Amino acid sequence: MAICVTPRIVVAATGSGVGKTTVTAALMRALHDRGLKVAAFKCGPDYLDPGYHQRAALSSSHNLDGWMMGRAGVLETFATAAADADIAIIEGVMGLFDSAAPTADEGSTAEIARWLGAPVLLVVDASGMARTIAALALGFAQFDSSIRIAGLICNRVGSRGHLELLRRTPVPMPIVGALPAAPEITLPERHLGLVSAINSATPESVFQRLGQMAVEWFDLDSIIALARSSPPLAGDRDRAPRAIARCPIGIAYDEAFHFYYQYNLAALEAAGAELVRFSPIRDRTLPAVAGLYFGGGYPETAARELSANLPMLQAIREFAAAGKPIYAECGGLMYLAEAIRTFDHETYPMAALIPGTAVMHSTLQALGYVEVTTTAPSLLGPTGTSWRGHQFRYSSLEPDAAAIERIYRVVPRWGAGPFAEGYRRANVIASYVHAHWASNPAVPAAFVQTCAEAADRRKDRFS
Numbered sequence: 001m002a003i004c005v006t007p008r009i010v011v012a013a014t015g016s017g018v019g020k021t022t023v024t025a026a027l028m029r030a031l032h033d034r035g036l037k038v039a040a041f042k043c044g045p046d047y048l049d050p051g052y053h054q055r056a057a058l059s060s061s062h063n064l065d066g067w068m069m070g071r072a073g074v075l076e077t078f079a080t081a082a083a084d085a086d087i088a089i090i091e092g093v094m095g096l097f098d099s100a101a102p103t104a105d106e107g108s109t110a111e112i113a114r115w116l117g118a119p120v121l122l123v124v125d126a127s128g129m130a131r132t133i134a135a136l137a138l139g140f141a142q143f144d145s146s147i148r149i150a151g152l153i154c155n156r157v158g159s160r161g162h163l164e165l166l167r168r169t170p171v172p173m174p175i176v177g178a179l180p181a182a183p184e185i186t187l188p189e190r191h192l193g194l195v196s197a198i199n200s201a202t203p204e205s206v207f208q209r210l211g212q213m214a215v216e217w218f219d220l221d222s223i224i225a226l227a228r229s230s231p232p233l234a235g236d237r238d239r240a241p242r243a244i245a246r247c248p249i250g251i252a253y254d255e256a257f258h259f260y261y262q263y264n265l266a267a268l269e270a271a272g273a274e275l276v277r278f279s280p281i282r283d284r285t286l287p288a289v290a291g292l293y294f295g296g297g298y299p300e301t302a303a304r305e306l307s308a309n310l311p312m313l314q315a316i317r318e319f320a321a322a323g324k325p326i327y328a329e330c331g332g333l334m335y336l337a338e339a340i341r342t343f344d345h346e347t348y349p350m351a352a353l354i355p356g357t358a359v360m361h362s363t364l365q366a367l368g369y370v371e372v373t374t375t376a377p378s379l380l381g382p383t384g385t386s387w388r389g390h391q392f393r394y395s396s397l398e399p400d401a402a403a404i405e406r407i408y409r410v411v412p413r414w415g416a417g418p419f420a421e422g423y424r425r426a427n428v429i430a431s432y433v434h435a436h437w438a439s440n441p442a443v444p445a446a447f448v449q450t451c452a453e454a455a456d457r458r459k460d461r462f463s
Helices: 020-033 048-057 066-081 109-116 132-143 160-167 204-217 220-228 262-270 299-308 310-321 331-336 442-462
Strands: 008-013 038-043 061-064 087-091 120-125 149-157 175-180 247-252 257-259 273-278 291-294 326-329 337-341 347-349 354-360 366-374 386-393 395-398 405-412 419-425 428-431 434-436
Touching: 008 020, 008 109, 008 220, 020 038, 020 048, 020 087, 020 120, 020 149, 020 175, 020 204, 020 220, 038 048, 038 066, 048 061, 048 087, 048 204, 061 066, 061 262, 066 109, 066 262, 066 386, 087 109, 087 220, 120 132, 132 149, 149 160, 149 220, 160 175, 175 204, 175 220, 247 442, 257 331, 262 273, 262 434, 262 442, 273 442, 291 331, 291 442, 299 310, 299 331, 299 337, 299 347, 299 354, 310 326, 326 331, 331 337, 331 354, 331 428
Parallel strands: 008 087, 008 120, 038 061, 038 087, 120 149, 149 175, 247 273, 247 291, 291 326, 326 428, 337 354
Antiparallel strands: 337 347, 354 395, 366 386, 366 405, 386 434, 405 419, 419 428
C-alpha cells in the first residue's frame, strides 16, 4: 500500500460560474513561479479545465472522478501523479457539495476532498457582498463536518477596502486571498464550459498576470501551510509500472482532437503501448503504428481543414481496410463518419468508416455519466466487458447508423433508459461515450493486446 505525503489543497466553490478556474490557474502559476513543482488535478469528467491547468502549472492535469473511477482509482491516480510534486492543487467541479444526486455526494468535490483528506479553499463571488459572507461561510462549514473548509478566496472584490471589510466580518475561517473583478484575465467560454486551452487565443501574458495577481492578493504562505497540514494518504493500490513497449499506437492530437484522460493514456503505456501523436489536420500520412485512438475535441471547428486533407483520410481508410484496430470517442466518431455538418449548415466529407453524418445542433444533445457493457467480443475485450464514462455533445449521428452493428448497451446514470450504441465495422469501434478506464483497467490492456496481435499478423505476412 502506497503512502502519499504530498501537501494538497482543494479549490472549491459555492457554485458554478464564481471563478474557481481563474483562481486555480492564478494559484498554480504563482506557486510554480515560486519554484514549486505543482501537481494539477480536476474533479469530475471535464476535459477543458485541465488544459488551463497545464498552461498555468506547466505540468499535466489529471481528472479525479468519484463515480467513473471509484475511490481506489482516485487514490491511485492522485498518489501516482503527485508522488514527486511539492504541492497538489485540486480544482473542484460545480459547487462543493453538488453531485450526481441531490441527496448524496457521489461524484462531488466534497467526496474527493474527503477521500484525499485535503483541506478546502472555498471560492466565493464576493461582488456586492459584505457581512452576508459570514453567514454563507458558516453554512458551508457546518453542512458536513467531515469536510474541512480551511480558508476563503473572495473573487471579484471591488477594491482593497472591500476585502478589508470582508475580513472584519465574523467569518469562521480565514480569508486567505481575493481577486478583483478584472475582465482582461477572464478565461473565454464555449458551450457550457471554457474554450479548450489548445484552441484558446489566451496569450501566455494572461497566465503570467494571473500569477502576479495571486502574489499580490493571496496569502501564499498561509495557503502552502494549509496544504502541508494534510495527513499522510494511504493509496489502495499502485498503478502497474510501464511495460516494455510491445506496439506503437497513434494518438490523434491537434486543435481538433485533444480530449484524453491522462489516466487512459498512462494505462495504455502501462500495458505496453508506445504512444505516437499525429495531426489529422496537418500530417499527410499516418505514423508507423499498429492501432489508432481518436479522442474527443472540436472537429467541427476544423471541419474544412480535416476534409481537405485527402491523403490523411485515404490513409485512415486504408488502415481500416487492412484490419488494423481503430478506437474513436465523440469527436473521433464524428471524424470517422461520412461527413460533418457544421453550425453554419455546411457539410464536409470525412473518413466514411461509420455510416451517417455528424450534425451539429444549437442545443445540447447529451450530457451525463453512463455505464457501458459490450454485447459482443471486440478489440476492447470479451462480451460483457463494462466500464464507466461520460457524454457531453452538441452533435448527433444522422441517420442513426441503423445499417451498422452496435455493440454497446449504454445505461445513463440518470434520466433516459438504456440504448444501443458503440458502432462497429470490422476492427473499428466508434462511440459518443468518453470512457474512463480506471473503472476497468482490463480495457486498455485488451486494446493494446489487439493492436499487438494485429502487428504480429502483419509481420507474419511479410516474413
